[in-house]
Amino acid sequence: MEKPLSTTNAPTVVELISHGEAVVTDKVGTEADIHDMLRMGKVQQMQRIFNLFPMVSFSIILMASWEIALGASVISIFNGGVAGTLYIYIVCWIGFLAVYSSMAEMGEQQGTDFWRSIPLGIPNCHEMPASNHAKTKQVSEFAPQQYQKILSYFVGWLSTLGWQIAVISTAFQAGVQIQGLLVLNYPDYVFERWHGTLLVIAVVSFGCLFNVFLAKQLPFMEVLFLIFHICGFFCVLIPLLVLGKKSPSKEVWTMFFDGGWDNQGVSTLVGILFGVIPLLGADAAAHMAEELTDASYTLPRAMMYSTLANGGLGLAMMIAYCYVVGDFLKGTLAYSTPTGFGYIQVFFNVTGSHAGASAMCAVVIIVIIFCSTTMMATTSRQLFAFARDRGMPFSSWLAHVNPRFQLPINAIVFSFFFSALLSLINIGSTVAFNIINSVGTVALMLSYMICISCLLWRKLTKQPLLPSKYPPGQGWFGIATNVFALCFLPIVFIFSFFPPYPEPALTLPWMNFAVVIFGNIG
Known part of the structure; x- marks a missing residue:
């Protein structure tokens, strides 16, 4: 029957x-x-509640490029100067357009998450039907057949590591920036690391609760925060341009700073993480693919539209910011501030008002908090997907979809506890915590390199590909884009392991041990 x-x-x-x-x-x-x-x-197993505009909003808020760039600018200001800050951002924007175009091409051909349908070849793994293996293959299946399983597993773990760390990294920025505001408004406040850690846990707690009980409102809230993100951009940009004391254009566009490397080019490249961090995350749409209507069409466009929009907003903000940040060589740089964040001091210098600076900073912090919430959504889906393919310990528990909420509640809860526990490292050492953040970045860079390399190999060897609805990925332009992405990513990967200062300024606490930690994890 x-x-x-x-x-x-x-x-x-x-x-x-x-x-x-x-x-x-x-x-x-x-x-x-x-x-x-x-x-x-x-x-x-989950409802498709997103369409194109909410998903573009989702990706834009998850990236929060102009807000994140303000906080991250300290990385490049001391390695490259204001000119290096602007040029390295432009280079990274172009580089990530190539990276996400390549990833969008893969996502379009799959119509689902990059790592969701990979036969991992580990015990109890649910293999895809044989007929699916006979034709075009997905994700790591772009790779040579003998390497498909190992690359699947490796890329899955890299992605899981990178996205789990990304949640806590974003929450950490929100938490310590709140502390910076406290310092600005209450000079007697003592900047304690455990205060920041509690604020970080509060941010990830909000993200967890929202993603469990208000998940169906996520598309609406993403659009709402997109409006706030854009309006907030002008609320910050206009005071900087109107009230700020601007440096001459020649200084802004030609004043590089060597942080001690005896080479301005090397110093500027050491600051490349400034350009990377605000532009990470456009591929988050891929992890939400099973909640996205007409995913094969919508997914690549959401990735590219968000990268174009956020990159443009970020560049405009950083141009305005670099005009008012102050002159390094004359000792007036705003980064000499007890708040810990140069942009907070810049806002105060520009407005001359605690209330005005606090309002401008609040816009930045509010968006970063919701950025962390959005990031928890995509991170939990990525974890769920990898667990569903038996790539994680306790896979059956992590891959469970709650029938009442139609959500991977267990994966969301795990992401919360992982972030909360990881934030405790900050109590002992902020430097150690920042090293963990670097590990997350290089994990994502390596996962991108492997995926795009497999796609390029398939094109160059004329292996069959699915019919494509994504024109930029076709023909010689698509190949050139893939090649450019693979030239850009290794540079980011290598310089992510560099310490912020060379010898003799380099001391043990400022050593970047990310390469040791990443090597051991690998």
């Missing part, structure tokens, strides 16, 4: 297909979405 459709839960793709009812619903999406999930050998 034919099994009836479930009346308690929304029907799955398999149920719909078996009854000849493969139609568009809130859960399964379009016919293309159904086809993609079947081709991957996966069952739809």
Whole structure:
């Protein structure tokens, strides 16, 4: 007897297909979405509540480029100067356009998450149907057949590590910037690391609760915060341009600073993380693919639109900021501040008002808090997907989808506890905590390199690819984009291991031990 459709839960793709009812619903999406999930050998378990505009908003808020750039600018100001800050940002923006274009091409051909349908070849792993292996293969299946399983597993772990650390890294920025505001307004306040850690835990707690109980409101809230993100941009930019004392253009665009490396070019490259951190995260849309309607069409466009929009906003903000930040060589640099954040001092210098500076800083901090919340959403989905393919310990628990919420609650809770525990490192040493953040960045860079290398190999060896709806990925332009991305990423990867200062200024606490930690994890 034919099994009836479930009346308690929304029907799955398999149920719909078996009854000849493969139609568009809130859960399964379009016919293309159904086809993609079947081709991957996966069952739809979550509702597709996002479409293009909310997903673009999701990616833009997760990146929060102009807000993150303000806090991260200290990295490049002391390694490259104001001119180095601007040029390195432009280079990174162009580089990430190539990276995300390549990743968008892969996502478009899959219609699902890069790491969601990979046969890992480890015990109890659910292999994809044989028919799916016979034709075009997904993600690491762009790789040579003999390396597919090992690369799948390696890239899955790199992605998991990178995104889990990204949540705590963003929450940490929000927490310590709140402390910076306290210092600005209350000079007697003592900047304690454990205060910052408690604020970090508060931020990730908010993210966890929101992603459990208000997840269905996420598309609406992302659009709402996009409006806030754009309005806040002008609320910060206009006072900087109107009230700030601006440096001459010649100084802004030609004044490089050597942080002690005896080479301005090397010093500027050491500051490359400033340009990387604000532009990370456009590929987050891929991890939300099973909650995205018409994913194969929407996914690449969401990635590229968010990179273009955020990159442009970030560049405009940093140009204005570099005009008012102060002159290094004359000792008026705003980074000599007890707040710990140069941009907070710049806002105060520009406005001459504690209230005005606090309002401008509040815009930045509020967006970063919701950025952390958005990041927890994509991080938990990535963890769920990797666990579903038996790539994690306790995979069955992590891959469980709560039938009431239709969400991977266990993966969300794990991400919260991982972040909360990791934040405790800051109590002992902020330097050690920052090293962990560097490990997350290089993990993501390496995962991008492997994925794009596999895609390029498939093109150059003329292996079959799925029909593409993404024109920039086709022909010689697509190959050139992939090559450029693979030239850019190794530079970021290498300089992510550099310490902020060379000898003799370099002391043990400022050593970058990320290479040791990353090597041991690998």
